[in-house]
Amino acid sequence: xxxxxxxxxxxxxxxxxxxxxxxxxxxxxxxxxxxxxxxxxxxxxxxxxxxxxxxxxxxxxxxxxxxxxxxxxxxxxxxxxxxxxxxxxxxxxxxxxxxxxxxxxxxxxxxxxxxxx
Amino acid sequence: xxxxxxxxxxxxxxxxxxxxxxxxxxxxxxxxxxxxxxxxxxxxxxxxxxxxxxxxxxxxxxxxxxxxxxxxxxxxxxxxxxxxxxxxxxxxxxxxxxxxxxxxxxxxxxxxxxx
Numbered sequence: 001x002x003x004x005x006x007x008x009x010x011x012x013x014x015x016x017x018x019x020x021x022x023x024x025x026x027x028x029x030x031x032x033x034x035x036x037x038x039x040x041x042x043x044x045x046x047x048x049x050x051x052x053x054x055x056x057x058x059x060x061x062x063x064x065x066x067x068x069x070x071x072x073x074x075x076x077x078x079x080x081x082x083x084x085x086x087x088x089x090x091x092x093x094x095x096x097x098x099x100x101x102x103x104x105x106x107x108x109x110x111x112x113x114x115x116x117x
Numbered sequence: 118x119x120x121x122x123x124x125x126x127x128x129x130x131x132x133x134x135x136x137x138x139x140x141x142x143x144x145x146x147x148x149x150x151x152x153x154x155x156x157x158x159x160x161x162x163x164x165x166x167x168x169x170x171x172x173x174x175x176x177x178x179x180x181x182x183x184x185x186x187x188x189x190x191x192x193x194x195x196x197x198x199x200x201x202x203x204x205x206x207x208x209x210x211x212x213x214x215x216x217x218x219x220x221x222x223x224x225x226x227x228x229x230x231x232x
Contacts, residue, residue, distance in 0.1 A: 031218055040126070042208060042222035050218060058219070090162065092220075105152060106220060108162040 002026050006091050006109035013081045013116045021076040021112050023091030029107070031094045032074040036060065036087040037111075043090060049074055081116045088113050120144065121211045123223035130199055131231050138194040138226050140209030146170075148214040151185065151192045156206040156225070168192065199230045 007022045025032065033048035035058075045058030049068040063085055065077045078085060092106040122141045130136045142151065153165040166176060168185050176183045180197045196203055209223040 033218075033220075035222075040224055042121075042123075042224045043210075044222070045219060048218060088160070094218075105164040105167055108154075110161045113160075 004091055004093050004107050004109035006089075006112050008112060009110065010113045011115070013078075013114065015081060015083060015116060017081050019078050019081060019114075021078075021089055021091075021114070023074045023076065023109060024072050025074075025091075025093040025107070026072065027093060027107065028071060029093040029095055030071070032068070033058065033092050033106075034064070034066065034074070034076045035090045035092060036085075037090060038087050046076065046089075083116050086114060086116045120221045121209055121223035123207075123209055123226050125226045126224070127227045127229070129229045129231065132201060133198050134230075135195060135197050136199050136228065136230075138196075138207050138209075138228065140192045140194065140223060142190050142192065142209070142211045144190075144211060144213050146213040146215055150212040152210040152212070152220070153183065153192075153194050154208045154210065156208065158205070162208075165194075196228075199228075201230050201232055204228060204230045 004025045013019055030051045034046040035043040036046055037043045044060045046060055046064050047055055047058050047066040049055045052068050052071050055066050055068050068074055089112045091109040094106045120143045124139055128136060149170045151168045155163040155165055166183055173185050173187060182195045184193045206225045206227050208225045211221045
């Protein structure tokens with residue numbers, strides 16, 4: 001059981017380039033989210049999805065796009081990368097719904113370390 | 118306003134010392150959940166504990182213990198007889214029932230246990 005798989009683990013981009021970070025989960029979870037982790041700021045949610053076909057903005061969505069065409073995958077796209085987007089990105093999944101979400105901790109992927117020069 | 122505050126940015130202790138990591142939260146919800154996660158140097162996030170707002174019993178798991186006090190809005194984490202392998206960043210997080218599946222993290226505390 002792989003859980004949440006993120007690819008790639010590391011990547012370097014040049015300013016203005018585009019890139020898609022991949023996230024896949026095999027637990028049939030409805031809720032998927034992307035976080036970025038920056039020093040001294042903890043993890044901040046970028047975008048999230050409660051089910052296939054439904055996405056919504058988190059607290060720091062600018063510069064990022066997401067899509068949710070099926071239950072398993074939740075790619076995060078940077079259309080025109082900026083140095084301020086240098087960060088570690090985590091994808092997390094859990095069951096949807098208040099009760100389910102609160103009873104099951106979010107399962108995190110291992111992270112993608114992205115550097116933008 | 119910061120909803121989850123971990124005032125200790127870095128803590129350094131010597132092995133076998135006890136150490137307490139502080140977490141103070143802010144919420145207006147009556148139903149909420151608090152979490153602690155560990156992030157070792159390898160980078161992954163490891164779930165440690167979940168506590169709901171209706172359960173103020175302290176919990177102990179081996180060398181780990183948690184003290185939840187609603188009166189002071191705190192959910193502190195104590196490691197007894199610390200070990201080098203405990204060196205990591207520890208995050209406290211809050212889930213509020215009205216938040217729309219949002220998990221709010223504190224800034225994290227870097228714990229270094231020296232041999």
